[in-house]
Amino acid sequence: MSSTDSTEIHISGIASDSIVDGEGIRLTVFTQGCPRRCPGCHNPDTQPLVGGRMTTVGAVLAQLDANPLLTGLTLSGGEPFLQPAALLPLARGAHARGLDVWSYTGYTLEELRAQENPAVNALLDELDVLVDGDYRAEERDLTLHFRGSRNQRVIDLAATRATGTLTLLYADE
Structure with a gap:
């Protein structure tokens, strides 16, 4: 067991086989806490900073390992x-297993980069x-792929970096 396996993540829950949170079959980790409070939020139970439960990177990686059908982590x-340092070893662990990694955020990529936070930048560098x-x-537009409203973007970070x-x-949407 690596030292990062015991890193704690504050989560609301986990969907073990999602097909709506990115391409393919995904393990989706719903983190707990969001200050944005978007009206009509799809996951309002995840907004309070209190609640949810703690888990570890190792426990989530074990769930990834338990399902050979998974193609990615979301x-x-x-x-x-809000917890990029805790999620970074999880993203790295998913990549080490040959899975791709997606993330949803209420911030724009430009807002995240403007924070000049090394942990945020490291997590962005690990995302596909x-x-x-x-x-x-x-x-709101239900015809969009993997997002709920037209202002949101699905950014191919791997291609953007390249x-x-x-x-x-x-x-084209």
């Missing part, structure tokens, strides 16, 4: 970027895809 919320932006009920140009998945 970090959702709440707001995952970032779905960014606050949920806006007035821009090209130096912001690259969207589903840019």
